[in-house]
Amino acid sequence: MLTVHLMTKQDQAYVMPKVQQFYASDAVDHAVPAEILQQTFEQAVSDNPLITGLILEADGEKAGYAYITHMYSTEAGPCIIIEELFIEPSMRGKGLGQAFFHWLFDAYPNTARFRLEVTPENPRAKALYERLGFVPLGYHQMIRER
Secondary structure (H helix, E strand, O other): OEEEEEOOHHHHHHHHHHHHHHHOOOOOOOOOOHHHHHHHHHHHOOOOOOEEEEEEEEOOEEEEEEEEEEEEEOOOEEEEEEEEEEEOHHHOOOOHHHHHHHHHHHHOOOOOEEEEOOOOOOHHHHHHHHHOOOOOOOOOOOOOOO
16 A cells, blocks of 8 residues: 655655666656755755655555646646656556555645656656556647756
């Protein structure tokens, strides 16, 4: 059974190595500087209302982590972006990803749109997201770095 709780500063020793593992995987298509990853953790455990860090547990063991961000879309209303979802490799294929999304949908009932990114090199994740009702958005994203 999956349980989800808010990430705290005390979770840093668990989370940061998993963040490194996530960014070395097929789930990500570009490198991110370590200081940005550290800053993200610090914001996720702060009182910043735009980002939430979550710890996933299964059978009393840490099973992964997630970062979600909160925003408002003029096209849809309140939105959550699933920025990162990491499931321990030894716990993959046991329904924890699906359980996490069901928890997320229930925990945020007033959210109009859930959004995420998936790389073509991550077909298992894409298949899960499609089973959960996610569809391609069709927009090409553009960014300007500062």
